[in-house]
Amino acid sequence: MEGEPTMRLRIFDLNCWAIRYLSKRRQERVRLIGDTLRQEHFDLVLLQEVWSEQDYSGLKVKLAGSYPFSHYFRSGVIGSGLCIFSRFPILDTLLFQYSLNGYPYMLQHGDWFCGKSVGLVIMKISGIIFNVYVTHLHAEYCRDKDAYLPHRLVQAWELAQFIRHTSKAADVVLLGGDLNMHPEDVGIRLLRGWTGLQDAFAEATRFEGCKNGCTLVPDNCFTDKSELLPFPLGIRIDYILYKAISSFTVKCEELKTTTGPAPGMGIPFSDHEAVMATLHIQRQGRPVGATLGTADLALADVVTEAQTEVGMGLQAAQRQRYSWGRMAVLALLLLVLQAAAVLGTLAGLGTQQPFPKLSFCLLAFLALGVLILATGLHLFHTMEVKILHGTKDQMRMALRALQERPSEG
Amino acid sequence: MEGEPTMRLRIFDLNCWAIRYLSKRRQERVRLIGDTLRQEHFDLVLLQEVWSEQDYSGLKVKLAGSYPFSHYFRSGVIGSGLCIFSRFPILDTLLFQYSLNGYPYMLQHGDWFCGKSVGLVIMKISGIIFNVYVTHLHAEYCRDKDAYLPHRLVQAWELAQFIRHTSKAADVVLLGGDLNMHPEDVGIRLLRGWTGLQDAFAEATRFEGCKNGCTLVPDNCFTDKSELLPFPLGIRIDYILYKAISSFTVKCEELKTTTGPAPGMGIPFSDHEAVMATLHIQRQGRPVGATLGTADLALADVVTEAQTEVGMGLQAAQRQRYSWGRMAVLALLLLVLQAAAVLGTLAGLGTQQPFPKLSFCLLAFLALGVLILATGLHLFHTMEVKILHGTKDQMRMALRALQERPSEG
Numbered sequence: 001m002e003g004e005p006t007m008r009l010r011i012f013d014l015n016c017w018a019i020r021y022l023s024k025r026r027q028e029r030v031r032l033i034g035d036t037l038r039q040e041h042f043d044l045v046l047l048q049e050v051w052s053e054q055d056y057s058g059l060k061v062k063l064a065g066s067y068p069f070s071h072y073f074r075s076g077v078i079g080s081g082l083c084i085f086s087r088f089p090i091l092d093t094l095l096f097q098y099s100l101n102g103y104p105y106m107l108q109h110g111d112w113f114c115g116k117s118v119g120l121v122i123m124k125i126s127g128i129i130f131n132v133y134v135t136h137l138h139a140e141y142c143r144d145k146d147a148y149l150p151h152r153l154v155q156a157w158e159l160a161q162f163i164r165h166t167s168k169a170a171d172v173v174l175l176g177g178d179l180n181m182h183p184e185d186v187g188i189r190l191l192r193g194w195t196g197l198q199d200a201f202a203e204a205t206r207f208e209g210c211k212n213g214c215t216l217v218p219d220n221c222f223t224d225k226s227e228l229l230p231f232p233l234g235i236r237i238d239y240i241l242y243k244a245i246s247s248f249t250v251k252c253e254e255l256k257t258t259t260g261p262a263p264g265m266g267i268p269f270s271d272h273e274a275v276m277a278t279l280h281i282q283r284q285g286r287p288v289g290a291t292l293g294t295a296d297l298a299l300a301d302v303v304t305e306a307q308t309e310v311g312m313g314l315q316a317a318q319r320q321r322y323s324w325g326r327m328a329v330l331a332l333l334l335l336v337l338q339a340a341a342v343l344g345t346l347a348g349l350g351t352q353q354p355f356p357k358l359s360f361c362l363l364a365f366l367a368l369g370v371l372i373l374a375t376g377l378h379l380f381h382t383m384e385v386k387i388l389h390g391t392k393d394q395m396r397m398a399l400r401a402l403q404e405r406p407s408e409g
Numbered sequence: 410m411e412g413e414p415t416m417r418l419r420i421f422d423l424n425c426w427a428i429r430y431l432s433k434r435r436q437e438r439v440r441l442i443g444d445t446l447r448q449e450h451f452d453l454v455l456l457q458e459v460w461s462e463q464d465y466s467g468l469k470v471k472l473a474g475s476y477p478f479s480h481y482f483r484s485g486v487i488g489s490g491l492c493i494f495s496r497f498p499i500l501d502t503l504l505f506q507y508s509l510n511g512y513p514y515m516l517q518h519g520d521w522f523c524g525k526s527v528g529l530v531i532m533k534i535s536g537i538i539f540n541v542y543v544t545h546l547h548a549e550y551c552r553d554k555d556a557y558l559p560h561r562l563v564q565a566w567e568l569a570q571f572i573r574h575t576s577k578a579a580d581v582v583l584l585g586g587d588l589n590m591h592p593e594d595v596g597i598r599l600l601r602g603w604t605g606l607q608d609a610f611a612e613a614t615r616f617e618g619c620k621n622g623c624t625l626v627p628d629n630c631f632t633d634k635s636e637l638l639p640f641p642l643g644i645r646i647d648y649i650l651y652k653a654i655s656s657f658t659v660k661c662e663e664l665k666t667t668t669g670p671a672p673g674m675g676i677p678f679s680d681h682e683a684v685m686a687t688l689h690i691q692r693q694g695r696p697v698g699a700t701l702g703t704a705d706l707a708l709a710d711v712v713t714e715a716q717t718e719v720g721m722g723l724q725a726a727q728r729q730r731y732s733w734g735r736m737a738v739l740a741l742l743l744l745v746l747q748a749a750a751v752l753g754t755l756a757g758l759g760t761q762q763p764f765p766k767l768s769f770c771l772l773a774f775l776a777l778g779v780l781i782l783a784t785g786l787h788l789f790h791t792m793e794v795k796i797l798h799g800t801k802d803q804m805r806m807a808l809r810a811l812q813e814r815p816s817e818g
Binding site: 073074075076077079090091092093094095096097099113115120161162164165166168169357358361362365369379382383386387389390393394397401 | 482483484501503577771791796806
């Protein structure tokens with residue numbers, strides 16, 4: 001491939017669903033993923049939900065021959081779950097942790113503990129600088145009443161901003177990951193519009209795999225069938241996106257997804273389907289402009305829509321901050337009253353009646369517990385308000401820039 | 410200035426020490442800072458510790474005429490405290506929150522609650538693209554036994570990495586802020602070595618101000634004299650750093666610091682001295698190389714030193730994680746024992762003796778409290794371990810790249 005004017009790059013992307021003690025048949029599946037990757041000779045492998053460092057180390061040892069370069073991104077309590085394997089040397093890496101990522105008290109939705117992030121890996125292949133991003137955004141637990149939409153939108157915005165600001169020296173940008181958004185969702189339109197990234201599925205010359213490119217399908221034995229009831233074909237939430245920044249063109253020759261059970265095996269790799277793209281990269285004379293021109297107006301609409309959603313999230317966060325603050329004040333008042341009662345009793349006032357020590361103590365502990373909890377939640381929602389507010393401001397600034405652009409040109 | 414081959418840029422940097430209810434004579438000082446900035450006509454103003462959004466809004470209104478463009482960076486519970494005022498339009502902004510920033514339970518050192526960050530502002534002045542960074546790193550509370558050194562080193566590393574990755578399309582990079590590091594500290598050598606930034610104080614043709622460029626001096630009536638006992642002249646922890654990336658040269662013509670009381674006033678702006686630089690920027694034929702050449706070996710030593718410190722921090726964090734985990738397990742055991750005792754009593758065993766309800770309840774609540782607290786701290790230190798580990802890995806990768814460079818070239 002070295003020195004040639006065109007090159008072909010094969011990319012594998014998969015949410016591996018490898019949660020220790022929780023994911024079904026994890027070790028067997030990780031072994032299967034490793035075996036397949038070793039046989040298939042991709043150039044780049046982008047994995048998500050490799051939560052256990054032992055699984056990563058195991059893969060690293062197994063893939064040392066075919067993918068000598070790799071990186072594991074560490075963050076959060078559990079880890080970001082993100083890692084990358086490559087046939088080509090990794091020159092540099094950077095991790096950006098999203099400012100908002102759910103709530104620590106939503107233990108049943110463990111997203112907060114994962115420290116969801118975007119990982120950047122820089123590579124130079126045949127003289128072409130690649131900025132490769134791998135990410136996993138906050139899950140959507142209930143599409144009709146999606147309490148995490150503002151957080152996922154903040155993440156999509158931060159992802160887009162991070163890509164824009166860090167990719168200015170790159171020739172080609174690649175993004176792979178589980179974005180937890182359907183192709184028509186506002187977050188994905190925002191991400192694509194703001195960065196200019198193209199969707200490999202939409203652009204592919206050839207496609208083979210699940211209908212509509214779905215990556216969470218009822219045919220996969222590990223998916224939750226009840227969640228997919230409104231979508232009989234499944235949903236598409238795992239993506240490979242790309243764009244050329246300088247004087248290159250990128251085309252997606254072929255896109256494939258797995259379709260449930262891995263080829264020749266009884267079980268699928270994961271509850272998600274893998275996405276595999278073959279990209280064709282060619283140097284061309286004139287550089288492709290970074291500005292988006294005619295798409296600006298449509299993009300302004302998307303940013304406005306996202307800004308409205310973030311604004312609604314901001315209002316909800318402000319209400320939460322207020323309620324928990326009030327609760328903390330009430331608990332503090334109760335404690336003060338109790339302290340006054342104790343002091344009164346010690347001073348010999350009202351000693352006619354026996355003092356109900358047990359229930360008094362229980363009440364004091366309860367009040368103390370509520371005080372600590374409510375204060376913690378008040379502080380947490382204060383942080384949430386700050387980030388939502390900041391993002392809304394950034395979006396407003398972006399909108400102004402978009403609206404001013406036509407009159408300038 | 411428009412269209413000229415050279416330009417002059419005047420920058421003002423100050424840690425404002427504007428903590429509501431805590432900082433002495435805050436409103437008076439913020440008013441004074443605003444008045445001075447309005448009179449002095451700087452091009453760029455980088456402020457830290459503007460914790461209150463009201464103070465920012467007040468300054469914004471007052472400075473609307475001379476500095477029509479501004480940005481406030483929101484993060485953490487209290488806020489990042491960072492803001493920027495500019496004579497020139499701000500094209501884009503980005504905030505990067507440091508992964509580690511002290512401990513939430515160190516309430517007396519409030520750093521954790523501030524969400525310490527680096528803010529990036531992109532501007533185009535006379536056709537030259539400026540990436541301007543403003544930041545404030547974790548404070549140093551005890552220099553002899555600095556428990557926060559690993560955290561500050563992670564911040565210095567992330568700052569350097571963030572600057573390197575986001576400044577590739579810039580012509581000139583400027584960084585201003587309170588780095589909480591003395592000029593010879595490993596963190597500042599790491600930051601400067603890894604980014605190639607130059608120190609305006611060291612490079613200045615003319616200097617005027619506190620001896621050695623100190624910015625925390627005993628002559629300032631707001632500084633804590635006991636902290637400065639080992640440094641009779643004061644310390645220098647506030648910086649303006651710069652570099653040209655493409656075909657420009659930047660020179661520092663003049664650097665000034667305030668020297669305690671503001672000119673003609675009875676009180677200083679802050680407990681820190683302001684740093685004011687006049688930079689001279691000129692287009693030149695040949696682009697200055699981004700590689701550091703002969704400095705590589707010295708830089709490798711600095712990275713090694715930083716890696717050792719981060720490694721020691723990692724060991725300490727692992728010990729903490731282990732102790733709190735053990736404490737949580739012990740508290741859980743105690744609760745289980747107590748539950749067994751209650752069940753035993755209910756089943757009619759050992760009812761000969763009266764059951765000590767009050768102390769039993771107290772003990773149970775105590776165990777529950779310890780369990781919750783210890784679990785929380787165990788999780789927190791797990792996150793700390795992940796980030797320290799990740800940073801150590803990144804530094805190792807950087808070191809390998811540095812050591813391989815001479816043989817390549």
